[in-house]
Amino acid sequence: MRIVRNCAASIGIGSQALALLVWLASAAVFAQAPTRFVGTITAVNGNTLSVKTDGDGVREVQVPDSAVLKRVEPGQKDLSAAVDIKLTDLETGDRVLVKLTPAAEGAVAEAAQIITIKAADVAEKEQKEREDWQLHGVGGLVKSVDPAAGTIVLVSGTGSTSRTVTVHVSKTTVLRRYAPDSVRFDLAQVAPIDAIHAGDQLRAKGEKSADGTELNADEVVSGSFRNISGVILSVDDANQAIAIKDLLTKKPVKVHITPDAQMHSLPPMMAQVLAARLKGGTTVARAGGQSGQNGGRGAWAGASGGARGEEGRSSQGGSMQQILNRTPVIHFGDLKKGDAVMLVSTQGAGEVTAITLLSGVEPLLEAPEASQNLLANWSMGSGGAEDVAQ
Numbered sequence: 001m002r003i004v005r006n007c008a009a010s011i012g013i014g015s016q017a018l019a020l021l022v023w024l025a026s027a028a029v030f031a032q033a034p035t036r037f038v039g040t041i042t043a044v045n046g047n048t049l050s051v052k053t054d055g056d057g058v059r060e061v062q063v064p065d066s067a068v069l070k071r072v073e074p075g076q077k078d079l080s081a082a083v084d085i086k087l088t089d090l091e092t093g094d095r096v097l098v099k100l101t102p103a104a105e106g107a108v109a110e111a112a113q114i115i116t117i118k119a120a121d122v123a124e125k126e127q128k129e130r131e132d133w134q135l136h137g138v139g140g141l142v143k144s145v146d147p148a149a150g151t152i153v154l155v156s157g158t159g160s161t162s163r164t165v166t167v168h169v170s171k172t173t174v175l176r177r178y179a180p181d182s183v184r185f186d187l188a189q190v191a192p193i194d195a196i197h198a199g200d201q202l203r204a205k206g207e208k209s210a211d212g213t214e215l216n217a218d219e220v221v222s223g224s225f226r227n228i229s230g231v232i233l234s235v236d237d238a239n240q241a242i243a244i245k246d247l248l249t250k251k252p253v254k255v256h257i258t259p260d261a262q263m264h265s266l267p268p269m270m271a272q273v274l275a276a277r278l279k280g281g282t283t284v285a286r287a288g289g290q291s292g293q294n295g296g297r298g299a300w301a302g303a304s305g306g307a308r309g310e311e312g313r314s315s316q317g318g319s320m321q322q323i324l325n326r327t328p329v330i331h332f333g334d335l336k337k338g339d340a341v342m343l344v345s346t347q348g349a350g351e352v353t354a355i356t357l358l359s360g361v362e363p364l365l366e367a368p369e370a371s372q373n374l375l376a377n378w379s380m381g382s383g384g385a386e387d388v389a390q
Contacts, residue, residue, distance in 0.1 A: 035100045037051070038097050039096060048062050048108065062111065067087075067114060068112070069084065069090070070113075070116070071118060073117070074117055090114070093119030097114070099111065132205065136207070137203055141202075142197065143164065147194045153166050165213055165215060166214045167217050170216070173217045177196075177222055178221065178223030180346055195222075202222040205218055205220075206218040206219070224347060227343075227344060228342070229246070231244065231341075232339045233252060235337055237332075240256065253348075255343065256351065257335075261354040263329065263354075267327065271362065272363050274363070275364050324358075334359070
């Protein structure tokens with residue numbers, strides 16, 4: 001099974017999604033040159049900055065009075081509107097491009113120029129993009145692709161709430177493809193429509209039809225991932241990996257868990273409610289084992305932390321993504337032999353790397369196909385690119 005997660009953005013747009021937005025076409029050259037680097041400020045001590053670079057760890061750099069400091073807005077394409085700033089304006093979390101003084105000597109390098117994007121500006125832009133993807137976006141598993149006609153048919157939603165959506169692609173549509181081991185929007189590469197295949201996970205943003213069954217896409221992001229459901233056979237603490245017996249292939253798979261993996265756990269009641277919905281339950285009351293409609297809604301509200309308690313709203317894809325994002329976050333040390341898990345991973349047979357993992361899913365494994373769609377929509381939805389964007 002191949003699937004996906006949103007996007008980014010909404011998609012997946014994570015905290016580093018805007019890393020090089022303003023560095024023009026020459027940014028890549030800057031990042032490669034030994035006298036320039038791009039990164040995130042981790043500390044400001046007097047006139048010395050600690051910067052976690054995008055390539056080779058943390059670097060210390062002194063900022064003399066002669067250094068030129070400028071601030072640009074996220075998405076700005078050149079320095080024509082850049083604003084002069086002072087060293088005291090720099091803060092932890094700001095993105096920076098640092099140009100070093102070639103002749104500087106000593107253990108700590110010296111900056112000749114610093115161009116920065118404020119962390120608050122990045123966060124604001126990401127929030128606006130997340131809202132835009134949530135309002136104008138749709139996501140799910142690709143059912144079919146017609147490159148000649150420029151159409152992609154998606155299966156969106158889960159269980160009894162699933163529906164098909166036709167995405168129309170034009171010459172002006174921006175098509176991107178996730179890297180094989182990531183759902184970070186900033187790492188997605190431009191790719192043609194024929195790179196998209198049935199079973200891929202995809203998210204699109206654009207103008208929706210009145211009934212929501214069609215969308216004229218401005219942007220599309222897709223990827224091929226693997227969906228694995230099963231029980232943990234063993235935990236390898238030394239190598240931060242687990243072994244799972246895949247319910248689909250009936251074969252063991254080694255899953256590497258990196259710090260980038262997003263891992264959550266379903267509360268028992270919520271797992272039961274979701275399982276009932278995925279198997280076609282028509283009311284939350286039935287799913288929660290309660291008698292009466294009001295009791296059912298109470299069960300759903302309790303399972304989801306009180307969010308989206310209304311049945312109609314909780315059955316929608318976007319609301320479901322938000323609910324899953326509110327489930328407890330877990331870490332590698334929380335995983336135990338015998339735990340039932342569902343995960344989105346990189347492609348691979350014997351060994352894969354987890355991208356998204358959900359534990360506490362015993363009831364959901366009784367409806368594996370529907371559960372696949374649930375995890376696909378979640379992994380590309382509000383968690384990354386919709387939180388979406390990571």
